[in-house]
Amino acid sequence: MDYEKIQFKAGLEIHQQLETHKLFCNCPSELKDEPHEILIKRRLRAVPGEEGEVDVAAEYESLKNKEFIYEGYKDSSCLVEFDEEPPHNINQDALDIVLQICKMLNCKIVDEIQVMRKIVVDGSNTSGFQRTMLVGYDGKLETSKGIVKVDSVCLEEDSARKIAKNDNSIIYRLDRLGIPLIEIGTKPDIKNPEHCKETAELIGMILRSTGKVKRGLGTIRQDVNVSIKNGARVEIKGFQDLRNMPKIIEYEIERQLKEIVKQEVRKANSDGTTSFLRPIPGAGRMYPETDVKPIIIDNKRLDKIKLPELIDEKILRYEKQGLSSELARSFVKSGFELEDYDYKLDKTLIASVLVEVPKDLKARYNIEYEFKEKDYRFVLDALEKDKISKSAVTEIMLEIAQDKKIELNKFEKVNENKLEEEIKKIVHENKNLSDGALMGIIMKRFKNTADGKLIASILAKYKNG
Ligand SMILES: [Zn+2]
Incomplete structure (x- = not known):
C-alpha cells in the first residue's frame, strides 16, 4: 500500500x-x-x-x-x-x-x-x-x-x-x-x-x-x-x-x-x-x-521538575556495562537499578541473580516466590567472597524459595588446583571415554561447585594426554 x-x-x-x-x-x-x-x-x-x-x-x-x-x-x-x-x-x-x-x-x-x-x-x-x-x-x-x-x-x-x-x-x-x-x-x-x-x-x-x-x-x-x-x-x-x-x-x-x-x-x-x-x-x-x-x-x-532517564537510555547504558540486550531489557523492566548493587562481580552475573534466576525457577519448577533483598544479598555476597561458584546460584535460590536451611558448605567452590587434580585423575581413569562423556562425568561431579567454563578449559588441557 x-x-x-x-x-x-x-x-x-x-x-x-x-x-x-x-x-x-x-x-x-x-x-x-x-x-x-x-x-x-x-x-x-x-x-x-x-x-x-x-x-x-x-x-x-x-x-x-x-x-x-x-x-x-x-x-x-x-x-x-x-x-x-x-x-x-x-x-x-x-x-x-x-x-x-x-x-x-x-x-x-x-x-x-x-x-x-x-x-x-x-x-x-x-x-x-x-x-x-x-x-x-x-x-x-x-x-x-x-x-x-x-x-x-x-x-x-x-x-x-x-x-x-x-x-x-x-x-x-x-x-x-x-x-x-x-x-x-x-x-x-x-x-x-x-x-x-x-x-x-x-x-x-x-x-x-x-x-x-x-x-x-x-x-x-x-x-x-x-x-x-x-x-x-x-x-x-x-x-x-x-x-x-x-x-x-x-x-x-x-x-x-x-x-x-x-x-x-x-x-x-x-x-x-x-x-x-x-x-x-x-x-x-x-x-x-x-x-x-x-x-x-x-x-x-x-524548575523543580527534573527529567527522568528514559527506559531506552537506561537499557543502552546497561548494554554498555556488558548486559545482553534481552537481559538489559528485562532487568530495567523489573525495576532494579544496577547501581544499587555495588559488587566487583560481573554485571551480567548480578543481573541474572536478580532477574533471570527467579524467572528460571518459576518456569522450571513453577515456584512463585518473592525473593527478598536479603536473599539476593546473601547470594551476591557469597559470590563476591568467592565462597560459591556461579553454577551454584540456581540451586541455592531454589533452596531459599523452598524455605530450606542453606548450608553453604555443600556449595563451597572447589579450589582451582584441586579441581585440576581431580579432572586429571578422572581423565586418567577413563581413557576410553569420549570427550563428551568425560565432560558429563566431571560436570555431574562438580555440578554446584565449579564453573562449567573452567571445567571445560581444564579438560581441554588433559583430554588427549
Ligand atoms: Zn473520594
Missing part, C-alpha cells in the same frame, strides 16, 4: 492512569474485585443550559429513561465521587507528573490551568461531566519517520467503570471514577500503520520512564484517528495489544477505500476488523469548572 499516495493521515490519543490517589479527593486509585458496600440509584437530571450541542442533547434524550446504579466502597469512595460534595483541591502530585511528561514531550506549558467540565451523558460520571484541563501543547516526538508533533497534553479524571447493562439500567462502579488520567494527543503526522505503532510505543516508553504511571491491563488506552484522501476522520478505540495496531489500521484503510465512510467512532476488534461504536461527539461541550480555582504554574515549580 502506498500510504503517501492515498494521503494517509493518523494521529494518536493516549490515556494513561497515573499512580497517585484520585484527582479531586483523597480516595485511593484502586480497582476492587470485592462486592461493593454502597449502592445508589440515580436518573439523569435535567442538564444545565450551557451544554448547547445537539448531539449531546440527542444522546441525553435517548438515555433519560435509564436508571444509573453506582456501586462504591466505604473506604474508597467519598462524597466527591457521588457528586454530593464539591471537588477538593487538585492532586498536586498528579499535576507534577503531567508537568514532567510535558517537559519530556518538549511541550509548551500553560501558565494558568483552568479546569473545565466536559459534558458526559452516558452516566459514566455521577456529575454529568468529566473534569479536564489543558496543561501542555505544541510538543514533539522524534521517531524513525521524522517528527510527530504533540497537539495537547491534558490532565483529567477517569470515568466510572461499567459493570453491567440492560434495557432499563446501567451499573457503574465508582472505584475508577476520578483516577487521574493523562491524555496525550498528537497531530495527524503519523505516516503509516507501522509508524502508528512505533509512535504509540514511544509514548508508552516515555510514560513508563517516569515510574509514576499505573501498569497492567486497562491502565493505558490508545485511540487512533485515521483518514485518507477525500475521506472522513474515523476514530478507532480499544486497541488491546499494540502488536495488532498496524493490522487493524490496514483493515480500516481497506474499508475506507471500498466504502463511503462517515465520521464516526469505531471499536478495534480482536480479529483485526473494526465495528461502529458511536458518532464522533461535537466540539464545544466544555465549560469552565467554577468549583476549582485556576492554578498558576510558575517557573519555580517547573
